[in-house]
């Protein structure tokens with residue numbers, strides 16, 4: 491048996507029990523380990539779906555160029571799909587993303603344009619604006635726009651949700667995931683809540699992001715926005731893929747707590763995962779400690795792999811510079 495190309499290997503990632511970091515917690519806590527995808531992240535799932543749907547809609551034609559603003563992982567999924575299907579890729583990225591993420595995208599043939607982080611989303615220099623501008627200028631180009639493209643959440647509705655439901659044999663009671671575009675938590679959460687409306691969905695957010703306050707008050711508070719270091723979660727915009735009705739509550743996690751938990755996952759669980767995985771686990775366990783009962787099963791999505799953060803949270807010197815070790 492073989493796959494026709496690497497894209498066909500996306501999905502069907504394992505669910506792995508957490509054994510040490512869950513000390514003192516009642517119930518079972520399982521991690522959906524998304525680095526088993528070929529691009530080493532959860533984003534492979536939605537990248538291929540956004541391209542499939544664009545091809546079907548006639549938005550992406552042979553020889554076309556895919557242009558996207560990405561923190562790196564979506565870019566990887568798009569680049570792998572572009573190789574299999576014969577497209578070019580140009581990605582805009584904010585300068586806070588790790589150098590590894592830029593180099594990885596270049597390694598798989600993409601052009602990478604680095605843009606400043608410390609400008610508002612609607613500033614012409616932001617990575618959102620530059621992606622839009624290139625899309626307008628380059629003929630036969632397609633801008634997937636992962637923030638607002640419904641194919642993003644649908645990919646998780648069609649794959650991540652059903653996988654988790656089957657893997658837990660319907661026993662899942664709590665679902666936790668970091669929220670960036672919202673695709674993972676809302677697509678997966680929609681499927682799971684359709685199977686069992688009692689499933690609690692927990693969104694992990696960062697300090698410096700607008701989500702938690704918006705959920706709790708309905709106010710988009712610009713004072714909540716400031717630059718933070720965790721990559722992939724939290725936003726200074728409200729993406730259309732975030733359906734606040736599908737997220738029961740948000741928990742904010744600091745950069746430092748996330749970084750330290752990520753390092754524990756590597757050392758104590760053998761899960762060499764990315765920074766936002768520490769955010770997800772730290773926040774989810776904070777909730778679990780208070781609310782999880784013996785018979786409960788919590789599933790936490792771990793979005794990506796540790797290699798992308800070797801120069802940061804896995805680097806002792808960098809950690810000391812932050813004052814975190």
Ligand SMILES: Cc1ncc(COP(=O)(O)O)c(C=O)c1O
Nearest residue numbers: 669670671672673674722766793
């Ligand atoms: C490392 C990482 N974690 C978490 C997320 C959040 O996932 P989603 O965009 O589906 O909300 C992303 C998305 O950019 C990511 O790159």
